[in-house]
Amino acid sequence: MKTLKPLNGNQTIAEATRQVDPDVIAAYPITPSTAIVESIAQFKADGLITGEFVCPESEHSAMSVCIGAASAGGRVMTATSSQGLALMWEMLYIAAGLRLPIVAGIANRALSAPINIHGDHSDTMGARDSGWIHLYSENCQEAYDNFIQAFRIAEHMDVRTPVFVGLDGFIISHSVEVVQVEDDAEVKKFIGEYKPVYSLLDMSRKITVGPLDFTDYYFEHKRSQIEGIENAPAVIEQVGKEFGLTFGRPYGFFEEYRMEDAETAIVVMSSAAGTGKDAVDELRQEGLKIGLLKPRVFRPFPYQKMAEALKKMKAVAVLDRASSPGAFGAPLFTEIRNALYDYAERPKVINYVYGLGGRDIKVEHFKEVGAKLEKIRKTGKVEEMCGYLNLRES
Amino acid sequence: MKKETWKELPLGCVNVHPGNSRENLTGTWRSGLKPEFIAEPCIHCMFCWLYCPHFAIIVEDGVMKAINYNYCTGCGLCAEECPTKPKSIVMVKEEVKLAEGGKK
16 A cells, blocks of 8 residues: 655665565665665564575675675665765676676765765766766655666666666765655556566576687677667656656656756756755845756666757856866766767756765755856856865855 | 677676686687606696696596696696696697787
């Protein structure tokens, strides 16, 4: 029966996992995603999950168990954060290279050093070239909805690629919201049956998984891997629509907030988008024609749709909750600026790194950005292209 | 053997012909030296068989018979490990055959 439940972000991932009931769950607890693993362990102890629950000795082993179980033909999930995801690193590439549709809930957290347990996107952004699909969630409801859709996306025959579902550490992972939890049977029906293409346990059709490639095959195998994630946009779109028809909450590649007549726009992912929308409302009341675009899918990057949505703006500020030291701008900024390059008429694009290590971002900070965009709209001049928000400078 | 394009490959780098490494003739890597088996001093201790990294020592009923040059890379481990005096395996010069298309 569908019910409204007070859940925090971690509990929504655990709840969705219980409903999907994967064949194998392998996870190692790490703040702030610990409660995902803890809740799943409780479900398992209470007999609410039939799948195997494996407690390995590290995240590297957790992802290795996931890869083994998925190669054996199982539906598999895990959860982690920050250093845990970093420890999975080499196995992430193997999961993607072997086209195993593993789904991972990531309570996004900063990477050391210095040690910090709070929310930013350094962990998944660091893994952006590992070949995984990236979905990001603004709130607990989106974390729940994204996690369910992730199985459909990952397991689609044209995709067969692992998926990260990001939810901001603490801000979402530990904040309780009223979440619409769908009916168990309805969720199972939406997910459908998973049919692996190959299984290590199928003795009638023996296979070798992960053998050595020399110079004559590696390149072709990598190209075929890329095809999976390049096929994902059509599937993500279809699954998002179908989710809407089934449960009443449709999803696309990004959400546009008050963008219809906007002349300037702020692009920001995950939990900060909620604060950003409040700031846009206030700036609108002050007479600014400003909107907000919240990306949900970062990999595969929906560059054409994103560019179409932003090309008519006069000025755009891209807010990144991760830095890319030495790069020309942070991850989201470089993608968006690149996507706009071929348009004769295109906005000025600026970049702010914000919220590293869980630093708060408030309405006043968004309003600061809005004022900067208004100045660029009026003058056509960019004083500083890449800056920082809410950082002690002097 | 025709090599597949990326579109023809099985999903996820899976090898659907397990054991096909026997088609990879590592003997083509040999350059300059090859081991020669001298049966007379051989005591069939199986050291050469144990140390050979490419399973190129042919053994029948516990008796060392010959070297399979299809897979022998000429690394010389068998000759190095052979304990008999004189040696039952010695490395000898081999005329290098260039791969097809190579300069003669």
